Amino acid sequence: MSAPAPAPAMSASRPTPQLRWQSALPVVAIAAVAFVVPALASSLWLKVLTSVAIYALAVASIALLYRRLGLVSLAQIALMGFGGWVTLRLSYAWGMPFEVNMLAGGVLTACVGIVLAYPALRMRGLYLALVTLMAAGGFSILVNVIQFPNGGPGFTGFIVQSVGSMPRPALGQSDGAFFSYCVIVVALGFLLIHLHERGSPGRAWAFIRRSEAAAMSAGVNVTFYKIWGFALSGFLAGIAGGLLAGNLQHLDARSFPAAESVMLFALTIVGGAWGWLGAVIAAVLYRLLPAFLNDIGVSGNVAYIIFGVALMHAMATAPRGLAGQIEGAWKAIRNRGQS
């Protein structure tokens, strides 16, 4: 994936051809994951891995706000739900291609993100986190009343007894193909984040994170870039919601409680908010670990105990999360190999 690879310092000393080879590596790796995994995994695990890919994007959208602006969003699952709702609604309304619906879901969720950014302009830290938590709580109740569209009439598009299911994208009809589709979309999402961080928004965010007052006095439009960050985060969460709707072809209102948003944020910290690896680890913990424990006959509640302890550990001793620890260990091994 479009990694902020351990590149800059090392690539400077390397000859150019090797550099080219390195920059092609993420593309090869993504292609390998996207097209080899469906051939190997059973249909049950393929479904789990598809949701891992989707939630990796949601985690990346949380991590972006946390790492770049120091903002805690406890509403990301709710934003996914919103994106999924829009995707389903548009699909039943006009039957446009999946991509159009998904992008519209992303754009509208970005608008919701901008609304959430409004309190972020005046608050920060704990209070902002609490505003997003309250928004998530409100959303879960709202969506439980109006339900997700399933082909019914009217604005809500919900009917109690319906077997309607949303069509998947033309390129991802089967479970295997949809997995590849998700991995590629998620990789594009990671690329979008990467491009932002490399470009002027990234520099502005870094400045804001360091000191808002200094950023402002240096002429950085703090308001604009904060809103931009929220919009990008909302867009990615909305896209993830659209993919989730495509994966299951319908959504259940009960699966978007505020508690899940809180849980996903917790795992973002456990995984590590500083790069793509942390997002993947968090998604694996969130979706794959419970399924794996279930498979070997261990109660899924054990996963909760592990998460909880890991979160306390991460907050107290490992601020860069598991990804940070893995990268640290990898670097130590390489250094030993070189010396």
Next chain:
Amino acid sequence: MSAYGLFLVSGLAVGALYALGGVGLVVLNRATGFLNFAHGAIGAMGAMTAWQMAAWAMPEPVVWGAAIGIGALLSLLFGRFVAPGLAHREPVVKAVATLGFAIALLGVMNLLWVTTPRRLSFTLDGLFITLGGIRITGTRMLAFGGGLAVVAGVTILLVTTRVGLMMRSLADNRPVAALLGTPVLRVETLAWGLSGALAGFTGLMFGGLVQLDPTLLTFMVIPVIAAAIVARLSSISVTFAAGLLIGVTESMLALYPPLAPFRSAAPFAVAIIALMWLQRGRRLTFAGED
């Protein structure tokens, strides 16, 4: 009239529980700077322990004592072993760490008590008085009366005692209070214990009046936080009033059909409106105190 009265009474009882929970959060937040997301989980653990004791046919005072004791114990464990390592981090980090404790406790509870419908009933459920044609059970009165008593007790503790003075000084400025010789660890330990005991009591009442379910009780902390937010996590009496307001609003909305399905959103709506109102007129905040 009767319907209004009925919903008012049930709203006041549930509101008193939001308020009790909120007061526990505020006491802890003032003394230690922790917003405790595990408050609900600690209360749930207390309530589940109480249920277990009752299932073993223990006498009711033991059942009550177990809930409150387990609450205080769990809170103290976190406060003594995890919290000191985070004392100097920003409030969000502290809050997220308590989230870890909540999730771990929830896992333990779901592992120990497999999800089945349970009921927690007290002798007080059978007692009632009739006021203006409305029957009020003893448990509801206890929730309300207990809430009032706790607010009064905590306020007296904070205002008149030496420990209360130390807690307030820690809340105002930790480094200076510590420099002046406030025994930080002792005061904080006391706050954790007190808040945990309150959580145990609140969880027990929630279990009796609303529903006894670990997951539900654990995340009951979210509307409880809403009540505490209205008071900016600092005022005991405002928290109590906000809790009652939220409870009554939520309950009374049931009588207004267009909004009735959305009534559980009342805590969030009240909290968001209150937060926006409290922040009115503020422009960009620069780094520093939240």
